[in-house]
Amino acid sequence: MADASTLKVYHLPGAWGLPTVSPFCLKLDAWLRMTGIPHESITAPTPFAGPKGKAPWIELDGKKLGDSTFIVAHLAERFGVDPDAHLTPAQHGVAVAIQRLIDENLYWTMVHDRWMNEANWKQFRDIVLGGLALPVRRVLGPIARRGVKKQLEGHGIGIHEPEEIAAIGRRDVNALAAILGDQDWFFGDTPSTIDAVAYAQLVNIWRAPFESEVRRAIGQTPNLVAFIDRFAAKYYS
């Protein structure tokens, strides 16, 4: 019987063999696998019940907490785990910079490809809204899409042409491939939080059967494809 000290993790629905199509939700899921913290995983049909209206969120000790980065920091303290303990201060700094590239930039190129490309959207809407009854999905779909278009414009990436957005995404992918080089993990032989961040975003682009220049770019970087496979084999086999 679950009590308040049972960690409940809420995430958006999954597809393509992934537990969730949200990179932020998958980041948290991957980090929980990395750290072995026991939890109950719950699929939410929308992010609206989260304390910030976004997924993922958790419930623990009678409180709700949103934002994958805040959640990771809170859980690391609450459960006394630190998969980044072996990093130097400089590596901690680089990890923040890589995470910004992934969460605040590369993520939005994926959002553009999923939501704004007509052919991709026709497939994706039934996945991302798949937890809702069909009549609700039909009403909510166009409203959600308009909201995402506004978010893309607010971020800034949405004012660009599709080819320009593809170039931005390609540059991020190539930067990640160059940073990883021939290492197994972003900081050498031992995985750390940034590997969960990178895996969650890259696999969400790579596994989705969508038309995407950024996906093609990942396919052209064998070390990133090997990294995705390595992470999946270690934590999701």
Ligand SMILES: N[C@@H](CCC(=O)N[C@@H](CS)C(=O)NCC(=O)O)C(=O)O
């Ligand atoms: N900074 C947040 C971002 C979370 C986020 O943007 N989640 C998306 C799903 S991938 C979401 O819930 N979007 C709904 C919306 O913006 O309305 C985190 O790290 O958790």
